[in-house]
Amino acid sequence: MSLLEQIDNRLDYMEFAVSNIAESKRFYGEVFGWTFTDYGPDYCEFCDGRMKGGFHTQEPVFPGGALIVLYHSDLESVQEKVLRAGGIITKEVFEFPGGKRFQFKDLDGHELGVWHTT
Numbered sequence: 001m002s003l004l005e006q007i008d009n010r011l012d013y014m015e016f017a018v019s020n021i022a023e024s025k026r027f028y029g030e031v032f033g034w035t036f037t038d039y040g041p042d043y044c045e046f047c048d049g050r051m052k053g054g055f056h057t058q059e060p061v062f063p064g065g066a067l068i069v070l071y072h073s074d075l076e077s078v079q080e081k082v083l084r085a086g087g088i089i090t091k092e093v094f095e096f097p098g099g100k101r102f103q104f105k106d107l108d109g110h111e112l113g114v115w116h117t118t
Contacts, residue, residue: 014053014068017061018108024055027107031081032070063109070114075102078114 018024091103101115
């Protein structure tokens, strides 16, 4: 199987419409340590160390859609970072079969989750 066939049908990139790229970079950099590459005034690529995506101001912010879930082994510390960076917790830590998770809204109202195994 070729490399391209191995990555077929897998999540590869995600984009968020944001109101302020600089503030989104600050928030995600502060909370999750993401790195960024600017591509002009209205687009910025982010990298979490494994997956890439982008922030853009090319269209209005419309939160919703699929829930993006990140992994972290220390939910409580990440929850505190989210709050300190200006995020809003929408669901406190809860248990489900195989793990725990909480959910939050970022500065533009996009809801994400953070989970870990138990």
